[in-house]
Amino acid sequence: MTMTHKVFSAALVASLLAFGASGAAAQDVIRIGAPLPLTGPLSPEGLKQQRGYDLWAETVNAAGGITVGDTTYPVEIVYVDYASNTPRAVQTAERLITEDRVNFLFSPFGSGAAKAASSVSERYGIPTVAATASSAEVYDQGYQYLFGTFTPNDTLTEPLSDIVTSANPDVKRVAILARNDLFPLAIAQEMEKSAQARDLEVVMFERYAIGTMDHSAAVTQMRAAQPDWVFATGYINDLILIRRQLADQGVDPAVITMIAGPAYREFIEAGGALAENVSSAAWWHPAVRYDGEDIFGTTENFNAAWEARYGGEADYAEASAAAAGAILQLAIEKAGTIEPSAVRDALASLDVETFYGHVRFGETGQITSLEPPVFQIQNSRPTVVFPEAIKQADFLFR
Amino acid sequence: MIYFQVLANGLILGGLYACIAVGFSLVWGVLNVINILHGTFVVLGAYVAWFAYAYFGIHPFVSVVIAGAILYVIGHAIQAGLINRVIAAPVLITLTLTFGLDLMLNNAMLVAFTADYRQVNLANPLPAIIIGPVFLPGDRVAAMVLAFLLTGLLWRTLRDSKIGRAIVAVRMDREAAALMGVPVARINAITFGIGALMAGAAGALLSIVYPISPINAPIFLGKAFIVCVIGGLGSVPGAMVGGIALGVVEAFGAFWFGPEHALTISFGLLLLLLFVRPGGILGKKGYE
Incomplete structure (x- = not known):
């Protein structure tokens, strides 16, 4: 045992303390990871999803945040561009969980990438909402933490x-x-x-x-x-x-x-x-009319919020992304905690009306209650x- | 009978491929620069035609001239200002340079024009030409004819004009051309400008055929690359033959083996040719 060892141990303790402190600070906000194809061939799709998530996050934060028990958390969406490259989408999802320490995840775009990335979020037990994955094959792996807002094809x-x-x-x-x-x-x-x-x-x-x-x-x-x-x-x-x-x-x-x-x-x-x-x-159209319990309330309200923020009407992918956020929010509020497994259980048992349509997830985690127009x-x-x-x-x- | 239709499809497609590829081939053959910017130049030409039609009602066939002129200026400036500085370096250096420039230009276009697909929808499209069982879409045929005319014009220019002979001289032997008094740096810039001009003109023609988006640039670049390797580098007839060969092979390949195999077949053909005739069908170094 020498001096250097002691110095090293002290430094280690100090850095652990610092890490712990930053970990605590991170809990003042709910962080949701969103790996998206913001560049490359799928960028039009990726940007649509981003618009949907942004509108939800801005609406939540304008209302003060998500209330969980006695605490109100603002939400922060951590975007990472995976350049339309599916293997990178998977790496990105892992990085968001392990390094950016996100509480929840929105899946990458489309059925293929959502399925690939779901193995990562399942391994870490991070509740994940897929806004644009419809194929039943995405949900047939017996995963507990993956939920999708598109009905089967x-x-x-x-x-x-x-x-x-x-x-x-x-x-x-x-x-x-x-x-x-x-x-x-x-x-x-x-x-x-x-x-x-x-x-x-x-x-x-x-x-x-x-x-x-x-x-x-x-x-x-x-x-x-x-x-x-x-x-x-x-x-x-x-x-x-x-x-x-x-x-x-x-x-x-x-x-x-x-x-x-x-x-x-x-x-x-x-x-x-x-x-x-x-x-x-x-899966959705601006002409549908639902009266929801989510942050957007009625479909008319959602359309108006969209018009005010971006002009024009949302398409189904944009609405589904906003709905993914709204649904996650409902589940967090229902669970009364941001603890991942509790939120996962709340998602699984959700049975609620939203601006997007009725939301109830089936055994596999894929939504079963929508009637696509x-x-x-x-x-x-x-x-x-x-x-x-x-x-x-x-x-x-x- | 249906084979005539498939053949016609292939020829029309091939004419457009040839027009996409000829500028790329010229730049590669004369300057020994693999111009990764080429696909983005094609898309830029298509945007010129789209804006000209949407805002001023100028027919894309007229915009061929405008797009060509604008792209010539851009191409000339890029070669004179940037690529000429490293033109003597190994081909990988110029490739990297054009790759970097392509990233910048393509992303600038994404920011300026967004990735949304656009298309020129002519108010008065040409009627289809129907010869027996063969159905020829009027505008596509007109675009193909114009593509051949443009390519033919380039060929004559290279053969008959003083600048054209100078370009061919640089292609044959850079040092000898310089010794004969050819201003090589200037000819380089003009050649690159002409390559960009052909890309822009092709883009304007394609604006009535394909959806327009910066995202499509690599597809055009890929086609240009295959056409050049099939036809032989640096010669106008090579690009013509390569383009038509690729168009016809893709059309029959897709017809016989299904559309999902069209790309496999064209790349298979490319591999085969590289084994059998590495110089391409008309590849003859130093001849124009």
């Missing part, structure tokens, strides 16, 4: 198929073109099942690679197959291009459905006249055609 294709087949029995032949990517392919496969269940003939099912610059071969095949219904999946870039190339080759079926692009304002602006009558389905672009506006309660117009055939 078939809840989109089923009502859509019902409306089309009941309104127009002449629609018999369906052509499906899917981006070879987790969510777009999964929803296309659900569409295939929904079509087959209604005795529609799937005359074509093709997938295209991520980054495809030309769909003329697929469209040529489609023209030969003479479909009544074209169902294309992908992201906004793909769908604008596919819609243009359908017109280029004169493919003009009775129904064109695209998921997930038409819900976004950019699709309507970039698509112009070609966007007209394109149908789609999404079907809509169609009519007169350059997304117009709800289902469910009946909030319907704005009838479904139009081309």
Whole structure:
């Protein structure tokens, strides 16, 4: 035992004390980690989520914070950009938990990255809300700490198929073109099942690679197959291009459905006249009307807050991100503590109305209580055609 | 019969690929600079056309000239001000430089224009041309024809004009050209300017075909790269042949094996060519 050892031990103790102090200071605020693709190909999606989280956090902090027992905590969202690179999303999630010491986590964008990152939050026992992960495969790992605000994919294709087949029995032949990517392919496969269940003939099912610059071969095949219904999946870039190339080759079926692009304002602006009558389905729409117990209250209130903050209307991804925050807040308040396992239990047993819709999570952690609306672009506006309660117009055939 | 349609699809696509690639090929062949900025230049040209149409109603085909002129100035300035300082350094240095410049320009565009996709929707699109079973989209065909005209114009310029001969001379032998009185640094700047001009012009043509976003820049760069390697570096006919070959192969590949394999097939072709003809289909060093 020498001097140096003692000095070293003293330094160690001092640094531990300092660490403890900063740890205590960190408890004055609820920190939520949000790994997002703020740059790279998914940045439009990442920025949408950020807008939703920001609106929630600003609304909470303007109201003083989240009240837990006797304490009111402001919230702080810790954003880290993972540059649209899924492996980095996973590393980022781990870093947020171990170094930034966040209390809770919002999942990275989309089903693939959310699933990948969920293994990290599960390991550390950090309650995690996924705002943009719909595929059932994300939730089938038996994880306890993952909750998702999108219903499974078939809840989109089923009502859509019902409306089309009941309104127009002449629609018999369906052509499906899917981006070879987790969510777009999964929803296309659900569409295939929904079509087959209604005795529609799937005359074509093709997938295209991520980054495809030309769909003329697929469209040529489609023209030969003479479909009544074209169902294309992908992201906004793909769908604008596919819609243009359908017109280029004169493919003009009775129904064109695209998921997930038409819900976004950019699709309507970039698509112009070609966007007209394109149908789609999404988990939320500004026209829904709910009277919630969350911080936003009614859907009208949420729309007004969005308009005031960003102008225009929120799309489903933006609303889902804001809802993820609002739902987490409800669970924290219900738990009466920010202790992770208690908040996790509160999330699991949540059964509450929000501006976003009724929130109840199923066994797997995925929401089961939403009724996703079907809509169609009519007169350059997304117009709800289902469910009946909030319907704005009838479904139009081309 | 459907094969005629697939062939037509391939030719139209190939014409656009050729136009995207020819400026990239020129810069690589003459200056030995792998210009990572090329894809971003294409997108910038598309934005010029988009803004010209949205705000002044200028048809994108007219904007080809405007976009070309603007991009020429930018390209000339970048080469004269920056790349010429390291032009004699190994190719990795200039590659790194253009990579860095690309990050800056592309991100500046993301900030200025956002990543939202835009598209030029012509008020009066050209009608489709229908020949028997073959369906030719009017605007795409017009864009392809213009792309070929532009590429042909560049080819004539390189062959017949004094500047063009000087560019070819620099390409063949930099030192000898300098000894013959060719102002190499100036020719470098002009060549890079022309490369950017072709990228901008291609972008303006593409604005009516593809959605526009800074995010798409790497896709255009990737296509330019493959076309150059397939066709042979630095020659205009090489880029033409490479572009058309790639377009036709992708069209038939997608038709026969499904669209998800189109990219695999084009990269497979690239690998094969690198084994069989490393110089590309028309690769002949020193000839124009």
